[in-house]
Amino acid sequence: MTILILALTLLGAVSASSAGPPPHDDFAATARYVVHRNNWGSLASTSTHQPIKGKPFVDAFSVSDGPVGNSTGVPYFFFSPLERTVQDLEANPFATLLVSEVQSGYCKNVKWDPEDPRCAKIHLSGKVVPVPEDETNFAKNSLFSRHPIMAEWYKMPDHQFYFAKMEIEDVFVLDFFGGGHSVSPQDYYKATL
């Protein structure tokens, strides 16, 4: 298994570096590219905690949509019920996940301000739910291959970590001048990197 993960990682790294970003007017492919390239995102929930109960909250979460080179588009998370956002989502699972090229350092390298519209921002909205049992192994491999420390967290039973994923209902992409674009989940999932 270790060799398989290593092989996929090396393959993915080569593939990712040689492919480069899709054309900016291919919004579905751009969304998939940015989501797969970045390994964390900002997850917005409706707070269940005082003094901001009922108000929007946001936290940073490690994410993976598949091992490097094997993108599915599905954002997987490793959740502990000790986290505020996880408590929020257990009460109300609807959330928006932002994944942006500003995170990777790419925009800084090409001297684009974080708010420059060319610095692609992908918003995925939907319900965040526990991963069904038959998908657990894939979620685990997706996350642990890109976030190795999670294997240690898995050994901490008091944190009660579990796998979760977003069931995407809406994709919104801003990656160029002229405003953002909605992408259907169907087009998002069928795009290839």
Place this chain on the structure above:
Amino acid sequence: MTILILALTLLGAVSASSAGPPPHDDFAATARYVVHRNNWGSLASTSTHQPIKGKPFVDAFSVSDGPVGNSTGVPYFFFSPLERTVQDLEANPFATLLVSEVQSGYCKNVKWDPEDPRCAKIHLSGKVVPVPEDETNFAKNSLFSRHPIMAEWYKMPDHQFYFAKMEIEDVFVLDFFGGGHSVSPQDYYKATL
């Protein structure tokens, strides 16, 4: 003015690099340090847009709490009513801003996963409102000195850019193992870098 901004920038860069992060148990100072060091954040609002009306949304915004070396703790923004989040906030101004050390590349450099609790995450919650006229020059200098492209955006009247800021009501800090901590706005503002 250019020389003044340049001098402040150089002064700030030296000061920031020599000071290093505050002790992790000084939550107010850590919050101020992370907010001043990073020049963007993830802003969560309650959406006014279909198909996610009434649900949480999040976008990345360029932020400044003062020119480098002159931190105030107040997050200033440069808003256009063309942006979805700005439209959300004009209907309901309450928001949460996440600023995290994961953004700066610091956590990656020291080999901490984005979700490692030592990779400090600062959540500022409150109303985001237009900057009053007597504060406009400070907001403008705070933002334009750290985001030079904004001077160009200022010349685009059709975008109707204006200065906004968060009136902070709650600060929540996670910067170490053992869970997060609330900080009063008073303690946050009086902390020194």
